[in-house]
Each structure stands twice: as C-alpha cells, then as structure tokens.
Amino acid sequence: MDNxxxxxxxxxxxxxxxxxxxxxxxxxxxxxxxxxxxxxxxALDLLxxxxxxxxxxxxxxxxxxxxxxxxxxxxxxxxxxILLVEQPNTNFGYVIIRQFFYDVFHLLLLRxxxxxxxxxxxxxxxxxxxxxxxxxxxxxxxxxxxxxxxKTSHNKIQEAVDDLWKFTDELFYLTEDDKSAVIxxxxxxxxxxxxSYYQIVEEVLQEATLTIPELKWFRKGGKEGIHSExxxxxxxxxxxxxxxxxxxxx
Amino acid sequence: MKKNWPLWEVxxxxxxxxxxxxxxxxxxxxxxxxxxxxRDVYTRRSEGVSIWVxxxxxxxxxxxxxHGELFEPAQDKVYRHPTFYNLPDEVKHM
Numbered sequence: 618m619d620n621x622x623x624x625x626x627x628x629x630x631x632x633x634x635x636x637x638x639x640x641x642x643x644x645x646x647x648x649x650x651x652x653x654x655x656x657x658x659x660a661l662d663l664l665x666x667x668x669x670x671x672x673x674x675x676x677x678x679x680x681x682x683x684x685x686x687x688x689x690x691x692x693x694x695x696x697x698x699i700l701l702v703e704q705p706n707t708n709f710g711y712v713i714i715r716q717f718f719y720d721v722f723h724l725l726l727l728r729x730x731x732x733x734x735x736x737x738x739x740x741x742x743x744x745x746x747x748x749x750x751x752x753x754x755x756x757x758x759x760x761x762x763x764x765x766x767x768k769t770s771h772n773k774i775q776e777a778v779d780d781l782w783k784f785t786d787e788l789f790y791l792t793e794d795d796k797s798a799v800i801x802x803x804x805x806x807x808x809x810x811x812x813s814y815y816q817i818v819e820e821v822l823q824e825a826t827l828t829i830p831e832l833k834w835f836r837k838g839g840k841e842g843i844h845s846e847x848x849x850x851x852x853x854x855x856x857x858x859x860x861x862x863x864x865x866x867x
Numbered sequence: 868m869k870k871n872w873p874l875w876e877v878x879x880x881x882x883x884x885x886x887x888x889x890x891x892x893x894x895x896x897x898x899x900x901x902x903x904x905x906r907d908v909y910t911r912r913s914e915g916v917s918i919w920v921x922x923x924x925x926x927x928x929x930x931x932x933x934h935g936e937l938f939e940p941a942q943d944k945v946y947r948h949p950t951f952y953n954l955p956d957e958v959k960h961m
Contacts, residue, residue, distance in 0.1 A: 649872075651908055
C-alpha cells in the first residue's frame with residue numbers, strides 16, 4: 618500500500634469530514650429554517666465528497682480498512698484536518714467565517730486537483746467544483762450581509778474574523794506526504810495558492826467593511842495530528858455510535 | 868413576529884417547456900437571498916431549471932367570500948370548455 622498517497626488523501630478529506638460534522642451539528646438549530654437547510658445542504662455536500670475520498674482510500678488499503686473505519690475508528694492524532702474546520706459553532710458569525718475561510722481555499726484546491734495525475738482524485742475534484750462554488754457564494758454573501766449589516770452583526774462577525782484569522786495560514790502548510798504527492802504530480806502545492814487566497818478573502822472582507830487583523834503568529838498542527846481541545850469533543854460525538862455498538866450498520 | 872424577514876412566494880419551472888408553478892413560500896431579507904433560499908429549500912433534489920421569487924405582499928388574492936359570484940356562474944356553461952374537440956395524441960401538456 619502507498620502510505621504516502623493514503624495520507625495525502627486523508628489530508629484533504631478529513632477537512633471535509635470534520636467541517637461537515639460541525640455543520641451537521643446545526644441541523645435543526647440554524648438561525649431560521651432557510652439557513653438551517655442551507656447549512657445542512659452544505660454539510661451533505663461535504664460528507665458526500667468525504668465518502669468518495671474515503672472509498673478510494675479504503676481501496677488503496679487493499680482490504681485493511683473500510684470507509685467507515687476510516688471515518689469513525691481512528692484516534693484523534695490520526696486525523697489530519699486543519700485546526701480551522703474543528704473550531705466550534707460559537708455563533709452564526711463564526712459558522713460563516715469558518716465556512717468562508719475554508720470555501721475560498723477549497724475551491725482553489727479543487728480547481729488544481731482536477732488536473733491531478735491520479736484519475737480518481739481528478740474526477741472527485743471535478744465533481745466537487747460546482748458544489749463548492751455554491752458554498753463560497755453562500756458564505757461570501759453572508760459575510761457581506763453581516764459585516765455591512767447592523768452594528769451588532771458587524772461587531773459579532775468582526776470578532777469571528779479576529780478569532781479565526783490565526784488558523785488561515787495552516788491551509789498552505791505542506792506535510793512530508795503532501796510534498797511527495799506534489800513531486801509525483803498527484804498532489805497540489807497548496808503553498809502556491811496563498812496569494813490568490815488572501816486576495817479573494819481580502820476583497821470580500823473589504824466589501825463587508827471588515828478589517829483584517831495584523832497577526833505575525835499563526836496556529837497550526839492539525840495537519841500533523843496535533844489538534845485543539847475542541848477536537849476530542851467533536852470526535853466523541855462523531856464516533857459515539859461505532860464505539861458503543863461496534864460494527865453497527867444502518 | 869415583527870422581526871421576521873418578509874415573506875416571498877416561490878415559483879419553479881420544473882422542465883424547459885413547462886410553466887413556472889407555485890412551490891411554496893419562504894422568508895428572506897431581499898430578492899437575492901430569497902433566490903438562494905429557494906434553491907436550498909425547494910430545488911435541492913434537482914426539481915427545477917428556473918426559479919422566480921415574488922414578495923408575497925405583491926400578490927392580490929380573491930376573497931373566499933366572493934366565491935359564488937366569481938366562480939359559480941361558469942359551472943352551467945359547458946360550451947366554455949373545449950370538451951367537444953378530440954385532441955390529437957401528439958399534443959402534450961393540455
């Protein structure tokens with residue numbers, strides 16, 4: 618089994634799993650019916666993409682694991698998602714900013730990944746582009762509405778920007794497995810997406826009358842399996858059924 | 868309920884060639900948001916090819932109390948219905 622490729626794919630798909638899980642927590646708890654359904658739709662898109670990746674990873678493992686094992690039975694240190702996506706749904710402003718910060722990156726990533734030498738990855742990426750374009754439209758719209766809305770909405774979403782900004786730099790970090798995937802023409806060199814990313818993000822934030830914090834220090838670690846304290850709680854929710862009733866099937 | 872966003876009526880064209888049909892209503896702050904919400908609430912299982920949204924306040928409805936004078940006189944005038952023609956099989960959607 619090609620461990621490096623296996624890890625490279627998890628580095629992409631753990632983000633969609635964990636962000637999908639975070640959004641699923643809002644199902645039935647959204648600010649109103651319409652946004653509740655919108656967030657749940659996005660969660661379903663992300664979990665659908667996750668399944669495609671995990672099914673491929675399971676195939677690469679040559680029978681050693683199934684897509685369910687990969688999703689539900691790893692320990693915290695084995696998840697390779699970035700810290701941003703595991704941050705909690707503090708309020709709707711945080712949900713939107715977390716989403717927006719990820720969507721912009723996600724779309725840039727998929728646009729490159731569709732040219733991957735790995736045909737399966739290229740096909741999954743291609744299929745996801747339409748979905749993620751919509752996600753980005755949805756989240757940018759809300760960033761502008763809340764930022765350029767009332768004083769309360771502006772302050773709340775500005776707080777989310779200030780708080781979550783420190784997680785954006787990790788998006789462009791490459792692990793050793795990422796680097797070898799880039800060399801073999803399968804992976805995307807995410808460090809090259811950085812300037813386009815910040816350009817798009819800054820344009821939207823500016824239109825939303827929001828200010829960008831001046832930070833010199835950024836947090837990272839998730840990609841290497843070192844997560845924030847929120848991750849354990851998230852996983853205990855996510856894994857509860859499989860841990861309590863091992864091998865349970867729907 | 869004063870804090871609720873205004874109500875919008877949603878019309879969806881399910882297929883090219885068919886007319887827009889009323890699908891339901893939803894809340895939204897403005898027309899753009901109404902379209903996005905309609906996409907999420909009513910067409911997420913690919914039910915449509917085109918969406919219209921109209922502020923509900925712009926719809927004038929007939930009064931149910933006037934049912935008699937509005938609709939009943941038509942009932943005994945069968946000649947107002949094209950029931951005496953045979954439709955060729957090729958004509959669809961009639």
